[in-house]
Amino acid sequence: MNKKGYYNHTKIETKWQKYWDENKTFKVSLDKDKPKYYVLDMFPYPSGQGLHVGHPEGYTASDIVSRYKRMRGFNVLHPMGWDAFGLPAEQYAIQTGTHPADTTGKNIDNMRRQIKSLGFSYDWDREVNTTDPNYYHWTQWIFLKFFNSFFDDKLQKARPIEELEIPEGLSKIEKREYIDNHRLAYESYAPVNWCPELGTVLANEEVVNGVSERGGHPVIRKPMRQWMLRITKFAQRLLDGLEGLDWSYSIKKLQTDWIGKSVGAEVEFKIDRFDRSVTVFTTRPDTLFGATYMVMAPEHELVDVITTDEFREPVAAYREAAAMKSDLDRTDLAKDKSGQFTGAYAVNPVNGEKIPIWISDYVLISYGTGAIMAVPAHDERDFEFATKFKLPIIQVVQPDNKEDAAKVAAGELCFSGEGRAINSGEFTGLSTADFKKKITAWLEKNKLGKEAINFKLRDWLFSRQRYWGEPFPILHAEDGEVIALDESELPLMLPEVSQYKPSGTGEPPLANAGDWLEVTLPDGRKAKRETNTMPQWAGSCWYYLRYMDPQNPDAPFDPEKQKYWLPIDLYIGGAEHAVLHLLYSRFWHKLLFDLGYVDTPEPYQKLINQGMILGEDGQKMSKSRGNVVNPDDVIHDYGADSMRLYEMFMGPLEASKPWNMNGVEGVHRFLTKAWKMIIDGNGELSADIRETAADKDTTRLLHQTIKKVTGDIEEFSFNTAISQMMIFINGVSKLEVKPKTAIEKFVLLLAPFAPHIAEELWNKLGNTQSLSHEPWPQYDEELTKxxxxxxxxxxxxxxxxxxxxxxxxxxxxxxxxxxxxxxxxxxxxxxxxxxxxxxxxxxxxxxxx
Missing domain, CATH: 3.10.20.590 (Ubiquitin-like (UB roll))
Structure with missing residues (x-):
C-alpha cells in the first residue's frame, strides 16, 4: 500500500496537517465584506479514555459544512475547546493525589492530538479551556451579572439590581433582605439531591432512577445551603423562543415538557382548628366538588405545624423514608402508592366539607405549591391512593360516552377527561370548559383563589461541594451580609488545598483553604469566601461567546464581534444535552441579551443532533463492554480520510448505526481507486489526464455530481453525496482520456469529505496553493438532464x-x-x-x- 506511487495515507495526511498548522489556513477574523457562517460543535470533556470512533461523527459533519461554506465564499468561524471542569478529574485526584489540573492537561493534550489527526479545519488560535483563569474570569463575571440583576415581571426582562424599586420605611437589614430576595442569583436552604459517595449536590437532571447519572451512586434528599439561579423567571420566554428555531420537533418537545407549562387555578384551603391555610394549584378547578382529601409533600413546611400528637411519630418515620428517594422514584406512575395521615383536616372552599390531610411521596415540594387537592374519581394517582387507603371517591364529571359513564359511576374507572359537571352544586350541568371559567371567577370573587399559570421548571441549583470548579466571587460577612467581589478583583482563582475529598457533612474542600478563605473587609469586618464551586454546566453555558474573542483581557467578547458572528448558524451535538446544556445556555444568553451584551435573543439558530455510532455488536460503545474502537487504530490502518468518509457513509447523520470495519475498507478502496485514476505508479499525474474537452456523457455526469453533492451537503445528506462521487469515479475511470477540468472539479467536491487526499491530488494537478478557499464548482441545470x-x-x-x-x-x-x-x-x-x-x-x- 505504501510503495512509491500508491496511496500513502500516512505520509499525505501528516504533510497536509503540518501545512495547515504552519500556514494557519483556517485562521479567521472579522470581515464585514464577507457573509459570516458560525459552525459550532458541542465541545468535549477531556476524558482520560480519549476519543472513540463515535465521538468524531458530529465533528466530521460540521467540518464538511465548514469547508464547503468557505469554498462558497463565507467567512467561517469553526472553533474547538474543552469543557474541562468536572467530577472525573476530581475523583482521580482523590484516589491518587494528582492535582486535577495535571490530569486535565494531559487529557486535553491527548484529545487535541486525536482531533488534529482527523484534519478538522478548526481555528486553533481560538481554543478555549473552561479551567483557564482567563476563561473562568468571565464565567465569574457573568455570575455577578446574575447576582446584580433582578427580573422585572411587567417588562418580562432582567434589569440591574440598582434599578429595583425598594419600599420605603425598611430598616437597613430589611432593605438588604428585600434586595437579596429579588436577585437572579440567590442563596436557598432547600432539600437537594445529596450524593454521599460523590460528596456533592446534584441537579434533578443529574439523577436517574435514584442514583447519580455519573457513576450510579445512591442519592438522598437533604436540606442544605445552595446557590440558585432564577431560571423560572424566564420560563415563558424559554418556551416562546423555541418557536423560531430550526430544531427538531423532538428536541423542542423535550424542552417544552421540561419547562412544563400548566394553566389552571390556585385555590385556598383553610386548615381546620388552625389559623392557617394552604394553597394548591390545579389544572382542573372544575373538579373541586370531588376533592375528598388533600396530600402534602413530606417536606412541606406546614407538616410539622398541623400534625397531631397521635400521628407525629409515624409522620416523622414516613418523612425520613421519603428523603431517601429521588423525584423520579417518587413520581413513578407504576409504583405502589404510600402515605401517612397527619391527623389534620382542610376545609373544601366550595362546599365546606372537611377533608383529611395526608402526606405522600408522590407529591413533590418542587412542583406547584407542594400540596394537591385529591380528586380520586378523576385522577389516576389519586384513584390508586384512595382505593388503597379506603378514602371517599365522588364522581363530579360525567363522560359523554355512556359505557365510560357507567364504569365511572360503578367505581370501576377513573375518568380524567372532559364532560359534564355532576354533583357540583349550582355548577352541575356545565361543560368542563365553561365550568373552569365560572368556578375560577367564583373563587376570585370570594377571595378563595385565582387563575394561575404554573411551570414544572424549578430554579437551577447552582452549587457543588467540590474543589474542581469555578470559585464563586462571593464573600460572607460575619454579620450575615453576602457581598459580591468587584469586577476588578476577578478572576478569583482556585487555591491549592491539602486534600480534594469533601467531608461527609457536605463541607466542601475549599473550607480547608486557609489564608484564601479568610478575608478582612475594608471596614474591618471579617468575612469568608464562598466554599461551594459552580457546576460544570457554568463554563459550557457561554463558551460559544468566548470563541468570538478568546484573547480579550478586558471583556468576555467585543460588542462588534458578537454583532457580526451571532447567532450561531449551525450547532451539532448529542441529543443527551437537549435539556441540560441547551436550556441553561439559552437562559444565560437571555440574561446577557436583557442587559445589552448580545444583540440576539437566542444563541443557536439551527441545531442538529447526530445519531450514536454503536459497537460492532450493536451495543453502545463502552470500555466495560469491550466494544470500543479507537480512532488512532483506524487512522493508522486506513487513514483519517477513510474514517471521515466512512462515518458519513454509514447512513443518515441523525440515525444510530453500528460500526463495521468492512465498511471502512470499502471507502478506503474508493479513495484508492480515485488516487490510482489520477496518479500513476511513479507518483505523478497520470498521462491519461489531459487538457481536453469532456464528452457529452462525462459533462452530464460531472454536472449531475456537482448538483447532487451541493444539494446533499445543504441538506446534511452526506451519505448520498458520497454515493454520487463513487458513481462519478466509476464512470470516469473507464475513459481512456480523462478531461483535467472535470477531474479538478471532482477533487474540489471531494475536499470537504476527504481533505488530505484532495489537497494532495489538487497539488499533483499543478496547483500550488491549498484548495481550502477555492471556489466551489457550479453546475448548469440544462447540462444535468x-x-x-x-x-x-x-x-x-x-x-x-x-x-x-x-x-x-x-x-x-x-x-x-x-x-x-x-x-x-x-x-x-x-x-x-x-x-x-x-x-x-x-x-x-x-x-x-
Missing part, C-alpha cells in the same frame, strides 16, 4: 418491453413510441387498444383486449 431515458411499457399492467426515448418527449410521443415497439405489436396483435396510460418519465400502460 439526460438526453434519453428508459421507459417501461406495460400491457394490462405487466411489463412487456423497455424502450429508450428522448428525455423531453411529450405524452403523445411516448404513446406512439410504445405502440411502435415490435414486442408490443406482437403482444397486442388481434386485440383492440382501449386506453393508453402515460406516466411521463416512467412508463406507458396499454389497456388492450
Amino acid at each position: 439526460e438526453s434519453s431515458i428508459e421507459i417501461a411499457v406495460q400491457v394490462l399492467g405487466k411489463i412487456k418491453d423497455r424502450i429508450n426515448v428522448p428525455a423531453d418527449l411529450d405524452e403523445k410521443g411516448l404513446e406512439q413510441a410504445a405502440l411502435a415497439s415490435e414486442k408490443i405489436q406482437s403482444v397486442i396483435a388481434g386485440k383492440q387498444v382501449r386506453k393508453v396510460i402515460v406516466v411521463k418519465g416512467r412508463l406507458v400502460n396499454i389497456i388492450a383486449n
